[in-house]
Amino acid sequence: MSDVETLFRQYHAQLVRYLTRRLGDRDWAEEVAQETFVRALRQTSLTNERAWIFAVATNLVRDQARKEIRQRRHLELLAAEARAEAGDAPPDELVRSEERLLARRALEALTEKDREALLMKEEGLDYHEIAEALELSVASVGTTLSRARRRLVEAYEGLRREEGGGRRTG
Amino acid sequence: MKHMDEGTIHAWLDGALSDAEAAEAGAHAASCAECAAKVAEARGLVAGASRILMSLDDVPAVAPNRAPAAAPQRPQRFWQASPWVTGIAAALLLAVGVKEWRDRPSAQSAVASAQQTPLDSALNVAPAAAVPVDSGLRDRPVSPPSVKPLNAPPAPDVNRRVADTRSAAGAGGAGSGSAVRADEARPPARFEKRQESAVAAEAAAAPVSSVAQAEPKTAIAEGLKPSAALMPPAPSPLRSVAVRDRSDERPLAGCYRLGGSASQRLSLESAGKAIAAAREPSGPARKLAQPSAAPAPALEAPSIVRLDTMMTAQGRAITSPSTGEAIGTWRAADGDSVRLMIVVTGAKTISIDNRVACPSREGRP
Numbered sequence: 376m377s378d379v380e381t382l383f384r385q386y387h388a389q390l391v392r393y394l395t396r397r398l399g400d401r402d403w404a405e406e407v408a409q410e411t412f413v414r415a416l417r418q419t420s421l422t423n424e425r426a427w428i429f430a431v432a433t434n435l436v437r438d439q440a441r442k443e444i445r446q447r448r449h450l451e452l453l454a455a456e457a458r459a460e461a462g463d464a465p466p467d468e469l470v471r472s473e474e475r476l477l478a479r480r481a482l483e484a485l486t487e488k489d490r491e492a493l494l495m496k497e498e499g500l501d502y503h504e505i506a507e508a509l510e511l512s513v514a515s516v517g518t519t520l521s522r523a524r525r526r527l528v529e530a531y532e533g534l535r536r537e538e539g540g541g542r543r544t545g
Numbered sequence: 546m547k548h549m550d551e552g553t554i555h556a557w558l559d560g561a562l563s564d565a566e567a568a569e570a571g572a573h574a575a576s577c578a579e580c581a582a583k584v585a586e587a588r589g590l591v592a593g594a595s596r597i598l599m600s601l602d603d604v605p606a607v608a609p610n611r612a613p614a615a616a617p618q619r620p621q622r623f624w625q626a627s628p629w630v631t632g633i634a635a636a637l638l639l640a641v642g643v644k645e646w647r648d649r650p651s652a653q654s655a656v657a658s659a660q661q662t663p664l665d666s667a668l669n670v671a672p673a674a675a676v677p678v679d680s681g682l683r684d685r686p687v688s689p690p691s692v693k694p695l696n697a698p699p700a701p702d703v704n705r706r707v708a709d710t711r712s713a714a715g716a717g718g719a720g721s722g723s724a725v726r727a728d729e730a731r732p733p734a735r736f737e738k739r740q741e742s743a744v745a746a747e748a749a750a751a752p753v754s755s756v757a758q759a760e761p762k763t764a765i766a767e768g769l770k771p772s773a774a775l776m777p778p779a780p781s782p783l784r785s786v787a788v789r790d791r792s793d794e795r796p797l798a799g800c801y802r803l804g805g806s807a808s809q810r811l812s813l814e815s816a817g818k819a820i821a822a823a824r825e826p827s828g829p830a831r832k833l834a835q836p837s838a839a840p841a842p843a844l845e846a847p848s849i850v851r852l853d854t855m856m857t858a859q860g861r862a863i864t865s866p867s868t869g870e871a872i873g874t875w876r877a878a879d880g881d882s883v884r885l886m887i888v889v890t891g892a893k894t895i896s897i898d899n900r901v902a903c904p905s906r907e908g909r910p
Contacts (some may be wrong), residue, residue, distance in 0.1 A: 396601040467798050471854055474600045481597060497598050502561040517561065518552030521587065524594040525551075531597050 379415050386428050387412070389498040394432060396494050399447055399479055407435050425500060426507040433491055433508065452476060477538065481531035489523035496520055549573060549580045554587045596869040602855045602862075794877045798854045800866055800903035801883070801895055851903060852883065863887060866904045 387408060394404035411432040421427045455472045482490060488509055495505050502516040511519065549557075549570060556562050557570045574581050852875050855862040860874035863885060873887035878894055885893045 392602065396598055399601070468795055468854060471600070478597045478600045482601070493594065494598070496559065497595060502556065502559065513561075515552070517554075517556030517559070518550075520559065521551040521555040521590070524555070524587075524590040527597055528590050528593040531593075 379412060382415055382424060382428065383412055386425055390428060390432055393429065393494050393498045394436065396482070396497075397433075397491070398436060398443075399451065403443075403447075407432055410435055423504065423507050426504040429495055429498075429500060429504070430508040437487070451479075473538070477531055477534045480534055481527055484530035485523055485526050489519055489526065492516065492519045493523040493527065548577065549583065551583070551587065554580075554584055555591070558584070558587055558591055592868070599855075599864075599869055599871070794861060795854050797877055797883055797897060798852050798861070800849055800851050800901050801897075801899045802849050802901045803885075803893065803895065803899070849901060849904065850885065850887070852885075860886070 390408045390411065391401075391404050394407050395401050398404050398407070411428055414431055415421075415428065418427075455469075455476065458468075458472075485493070488511070492505050492509060492511070495508060500508070502513050505511070505516050506513040553562070553566075553570065557567055560567075562570060574584050849866055850872070851864045851866045853862040853864050853871075855864075855871075857871075857874055860876040862871045863873040863875050864871050873885060875883050875885045878884040881897045882894050883897060885895060887893065
């Protein structure tokens, strides 16, 4: 297999972004990414490298993520509110913050596998890689993604309507 | 042919169908209004989901004011110490993205490909474009001394969690530690066809606790030692190039109009250079090779760009206001200007007077 240096160059940025979206915390994402590549150091041969990397990273966060993500989302909300009250955030920033929080909540409306499949697809993994990483059949990846996308969009729109929906700045 | 189900439609849009299946799908969609409508809806969902997920990328620290005093506890994150590695990673991502676009299955039916492939190609390129090449255009000094070192450890619970996954011996850490170890054994067994027996033997032979105890130490040692190997020799002493705070740039975020149309035209030469540089397997990404003879995809810089606050390793992201795709990076420049580096198109400095209202997203899924 390619050495870890090559793997790192090819996949590190993607992995960090995948994990950041998954976890909602960039530092935490980089921790897990580091852990993943450390494990890659111990593998002597891999048949499907990207799928392996994403599978390991996904497993690393699965159990911890559920509880921690809720806690962190709460903290992020508090931080955003504090910033808003302090008045030091420009209006653009507030909108971005709000969009991000809505997106995060919408993402959590998905089941874990749907969420992971969609995030992996966004990082460019193909159906075979996603199937391997998540132990799905290739034939079911399309259905999984269609369901995930629909739920995400519907949840997001629903949340936006709840929030008073009138703010549509670009 | 029976109507298309949603899974097939999405697989088609994602380019995951075989040539024959895709041709069949295209033919059916062309002749069946109901399915064509479903396809249109699915496209909207694909783009909408992508855009929603992109808004997750700008994640400020949950605890923005970290105590730098605690810095020594934290191992240096070696990959962040070199702008080189991220630059090369970005270059490779771009090369992969462009290659995917150019190698997109052209055997799909003519009806479908005209409308469909640009979309999935764009979606395929997007992840790559989100980390664009900053080939040789970095002319600003790196890491002003006033920047907060992001290597400082975050809230203590992160360290605890990390320590948990790394040492199975710690009180209360045994559970998560061994659980992680067990998980770790699973994917390798699935992926390593030839080494299966070796992995199984290793996992089964030694008692879990001693294996788990021995492994983390070597893992840490291995993980930290190859730092020298992982970093190509940098021309200057290693500096902390962690993602910079640069909060002073945030007020500059917004939409800007680029100058006259002629200057936006992509020159094949600069596109070829950028792609050739991205394909360089070795050597600094900033060294632009001789112009490539290969025809480059004709991209146009849009006339209005959105300067996002989202931070990447090379700078904050530029996105297209209509599609939301990242198309480059920007940073504040001297005077009242910002420096844009748009993928494949090149670098451009514009004045903040070019700022305009962002196009409305009303009505878009």
